[in-house]
Amino acid sequence: MVSLPSMVTSPPSLTAPELELRKQVRAFLAETLPWGTFEPGLGMGAEVNPKFSAALAERGWIGMAVPARYGGHDATAVDRFVVVEELLRWGAPVGHHWVAEEQKQWLLPRICRGELCFCIGMSEPDAGSDLASVRTRGVRDGDGWRVSGVKVWTSNAMRADFMIALCRTGDGERHAGLSRFLIDMHSPGVTVKPIPFLNGSTDHFAEVVLDGVLVSDEMVIGEIGQGWAQNADELAFERSGPDRWISTFLLVQEFIRERPDLAASPDGSRLIGELAAQYWVLRRLSLAVARAIDAGGTPAAEAALIKEMGTRFEQDVVSALRELLDRELVCGLEPAPSLFERLLRRAALDAPSFTIRGGTTEVLRSVAAKGLS
């Protein structure tokens, strides 16, 4: 029998307060970011806009699930789901605060005000999917720690105020010797080198060299030696959210708007029907995990199952639309390409990263397989 009880339990539909929250977010977006007045993004890879993040924070929609005593809002995982879903399906510029939001357990009041930008230092040149083999090392130095090593594929490092860095602090067993530090990116010894992305962007990906960076004891996240467990718990949050299946939704929406003829053709409407069914069920499963988190669970295996399916689906959307269009992706420089054309070009180039970032498909399958019994 299926061994993932929290997922087969149906998510009760949204409650009246949850629906009211959704209404507020929709009204906020319609007012602050009217459709057509901004460049919508593809899910979490959206634009960076500190002013927008500040406006969201003002309404309490950043650091939502953080306890109020740390400046958060004591909201539920489902409330967070509701807000994130609306932001992402609108293509809103969430880039400035996205990582901070992912790491909400450790947020401070300034993060909840949307003032700080974070990056996550996990991967290294020799530690990708095998994350436990990180070599960046924190060595005791007086009252603090000296951190040295190289982090790669670090999103937004060039504009981050802080890095959450996974480091080796003990020689014990693989997982036991790992800890996490909050590193001030303006400290001496921190060097950020952009890594140009294949889509031409140079302001997203970076290599970060940490050369004897001094970190005080207060900047240890949780306890020394707990880094791996913290990481694993957070992945349940990170891997099951709308951001793992919604990234290419706007392509479908804008396809219907710009190519109503093709959308209404037999092949077109069949495809829209198929995609709608997938979105509907992925959303249900994703919401079920949020409910399970609110009930006190850490459904990590379930989250892995969803991300594995959801991110492959995000890619399938792009290839299915391209097959239907069956033409070269050449945009004229004049007149300016339409929104659908811009989104499609971006998605065609970004899509392979969907099944890599946040845990590759292959690693997720291993995590999920361990959860089967």
Added chain:
Amino acid sequence: MSDSELFDVAVKLFAEHSRWQDVGDADATGWPDNLWKALQQTGFSDVPVPEELGGAGGSVADAVQLLRAAGAHAAPVPLAEAGLVGGWLLASAGLALPEGVRTVLSPAATLRLDGDRLFGTAPAVAWGHRAEHVIGLVDGVVVLAPGPATQSGGPAVSRGVNLADEPRDTVVFDGVPVTARADAPDGVTEETLWERTALGRAALMAGAISAVAAMTLRYSGEREQFGRPIGRFQAVQAHLVTIHQQATVVASAVDGAVEAVELGRGGFEIACAKMLADRAARLVTAAAHQTHGAIGMTKEYPLHYLTRRLWAWRDEAGGHRRWADRLGSALVASGPDALYPAIQSGSEVVQ
């Protein structure tokens, strides 16, 4: 009784009366008499028909739980036809349940009523030759008519079977007088009959897929090659993950469809559930057979009781295309800005 308690009781009943050997015997004889009697005695065959119409009461959710259990045991009986679909159709028009085996004429049948006489051909009628009564919707009228197994004066029948050797018979009416008839109420149309039929198939498929998941996981832990259980190989784990993902998808989709139907709607959700079940059937049967290897292709090993049904049920009650086309056309007609709200709220806002 809660839904999960009902499911557990039903699983026990099927485990006793629908063992693989019983299913195999029914393939040959066309009918598992003990199983059907047990379903009648417990009243399971008469869920969700109200008691005042001769049924056993219960909700659509109850009927779906019974079908999940039936699907998991490949139960070779017209349970969906007797209750969720046929029973509902009769009850909707205020007609009482008749005694004896009953089945449903598909909405694809070409039938007409001339006064109280029924004419035309109904293809692929589930267990048609065993039916003492058939239930159909003809030109907006709910009809109860004698089946081919009635004592005398019933319709002609020619036998057929689906990929799982379940009877799918052609029934021909040449003026058979109906037993009872009543106008269908508002909201009971050819399309809602399609939807009910599809919900029944999706529920059976959810059950069969969960059983394939359990059987394949067990086998992958027992079968050893290269000195270890094959389930320890990553390539095999990928199959197991696919199977469990799809089992979860279909379970959630069927739940969503039931929730909507109990609120008096469900067109969007049932279309999604049937599409997702059909897709899952394709992915799950392929992964399960690949994991089992040659043993899974034998008559002796029971995997085929489930996988052959999944292959057959994919195409029954409207296949993937029918539901994708209908849903997609409705969504495209509603325009781009209605698409996401439809994904969020389903039949509350669409159709």
